[in-house]
Amino acid sequence: MYGLMLICAALATILCVIWLYLYIKFKKQYSGMLDGVDSKIFAFKQIYFLGFGVIEIYEHIKRYKITANAKAVKKMKELAEVFGRPNAELYYYISAAATISLVLTFVPLGLMMVCLVQSATGVLLGALIPIAVINGLRTSIITAIKDKKDSILSEFPRMVSKLTLLVNAGMLVRRAWDEVAKSNYENALYEEMRNTSKDIQEGMSIKDAMDSFADRCGLKEIRKFASIYVQAVNRGASESIASMKAMADDAWEQKKQISKQKGEIASQKLLVPNLIMFFGIIIVVLVPMIASIMGSF
DSSP, X not given: OHHHHHHHHHHHHHHHHHHHHHHHHHTTTTTTTTTTSOTTTSTTGGGTHHXXXXXXXXXXXXXXXXXXXXXXXXXXXXXXXXXXXXXXXXXXXHHHHHHHHHHHHHHHHHHHHHHHHOSHHHHHHHHHHHHHHHHHHHHHHHHHHHHHHHHHHHHHHHHHHHHHHHHHTTOOHHHHHHXXXXXXXXXXXXXXXXHHHHHHHTTOOXXXXXXXXXXXXXXXXXXXXXXXXXXXXXXXXXXXXXHHHHHHHHHHHHHHHHHHHHHHHHHHHHHHHHHHHHHHHHHXXXXXHHHHHHHHO
């Protein structure tokens, strides 16, 4: 155990020296850079300058951007679903910097915990602290992606119904899209629709803009809808209006099924607390009765 403590103390010292060096060199350089970043997703963002410093040094030595590999591209696709494609690379850097910063900050704390507690418990705590913090960052990003998908999927039937109604009334498909996109400024689906309108206005083709829209939403239902919408623009609404109506009906039916499943999951979650309360009441009632009966004997 003494040897392990010496190793942990040495590693903690080295990491603390690296931490101080990065603090002195990069604190001012990246000060205020992350003011607009959501702290609910990226916790401890005040120390991310450490990670940016490490990335800057790495890219300078290797002359190689960390985004130029298959794993980074896959990660950026995930981040694009929450933060948009134009910001995906930036948020990949933020995510990487966050991981590095948390490792440099919490691993030394974990190593110090081993030295202070001086037992197997200390080793366990020392390992769990950095793992929990880093896993929390990953979980917050996954949760943000899931929340956005749920928000889009819940509003999707209503959006398709609005669009179908306007097109069926004789409005041009492109104009109907813009009108529906402006009808709601709170839900993520309509925000992505407005981003798609902006892409088209800036010269992107309808097909490319709709492919980008489907990628950002990350749902197979949206991808199918995007294909139908492109057909409606290219071939005319009369040929695609039946498909849009059928999709709207399917979307409403799917929403009912999802709501039913969520209700079942919620009832299952309540089952355990209800059982605990039930047994608690039984104990509260029966224990005094049993004690009274035993006392009479």
